[in-house]
Amino acid sequence: MSDTKMSDNTPDSPERRRFISTATVAAGVTLVPGVMLVEVAQGRPEDQPASSAVRWGMLIDATKCASGCDDCVSACSTENGWTPVAESKHPTQAPQWIRKLELQDPLTQGQTNLPMLCQHCAEPPCVDVCPTGASFKRDDGIVLVNRHICIGCRYCMMACPYKARSLVHEPLNDTQKPDVPRGIGCVEACTFCVQKVDRGDGTTACAEACAKSGNNAILFGDMNDPESEISKRLRELPTKQVRADLNLNLGVRYHGI
Amino acid sequence: MKRLLALGAVVLTTAALAWAGSEEPAQSGGAPKPVITKATKGEHCVEPNDFMRRNHMKVLLHHRDETVIEGIRTKKYSLKECINCHASEKTGSVAASKDDFCVSCHSYAAVKIDCFDCHSTKPQGSMAMHPLNAETAHYAHKLAAQAGRPVSTEEMAGIAQ
């Protein structure tokens, strides 16, 4: 159900978009009188499972993403405990949960900056190909690897169109964060800071760092809640999904690409 | 030789049974008894000791699936909470030295622990208890990447200072 609603957000024409957004707002008001807002603001109780009433998503404004800045990348590395590539002994195979891309159009010389990370697809190819069931989509739309089950076959890395996943090649020697277990022989990717989301922070390390740098290019929130900041911005701004032709209904939307 | 081995096995089994059955292990020969240090926090475990000694792996297994797949983050039976209470005062870890809580029994029972390939052995907390924090994490990574062997807590604490 939520998926249908999300794909409706892809506008055909401004009129259609306006019509749909009004319809969604009306539905939101009548169906959930304040419940969703409370839930999102305080996080769910720790004994409650993640719910499909929520779909976590991210809006990245590439026009605000500054050239030369990689605060989101270092914040992610610090929060989740992966070694920054520059410090890795084997940079070509070092895990990267988020990458900063600086692209230049060869014709116009125009430059585009954006962070690239797991897009938390609603129809994730990584989950489709996983032979063990280790790759899975949580009810609130976060795509994760269950490391207890992952056998490190790396099919998912091949299947992901966004090069979002990495394999941990080396023993981590107890350098992991207590909140972020990760280890040798398992595939990993951005988790939308699931440990923070479950704690009720309602944001991710990269979004926090970007706001702190003053660029405010990353907005994280519940795309199913019509009153959330991200839903409002998504209604106002024209946004794109990377490789929209693949029809994966991404949880990360970009403006200005 | 065979008979000697069989005898050894009998002695070991008896010792294990004696230990499992009482708080104060009987002073018989055989392998050195595991050191069971009292938890640094709390009055008692989430279940009686006898139950936990036999079943901790079952409750942990059940809880891990609920947490990873459904996002249920209750504290009872959470590995993180085990570590919070049982990390040794000396090493700040449940598995850094041979007398630390998890390692001590597991090496006695000859059961390999896989948990700490991925999970941190240290609680989240103070500088002393958990030397890896935001400011120093990168240095520790550097050290771990170059070391190619387990980095001791002392070494990490050294870097943190």
Ligand code: SF4
């Ligand atoms: S971006 Fe890649 S890793 Fe993330 S959900 Fe989609 S296919 Fe899976």
Ligand code: SF4
């Ligand atoms: S590497 Fe792990 S998560 Fe990826 S497809 Fe193989 S088993 Fe699944």
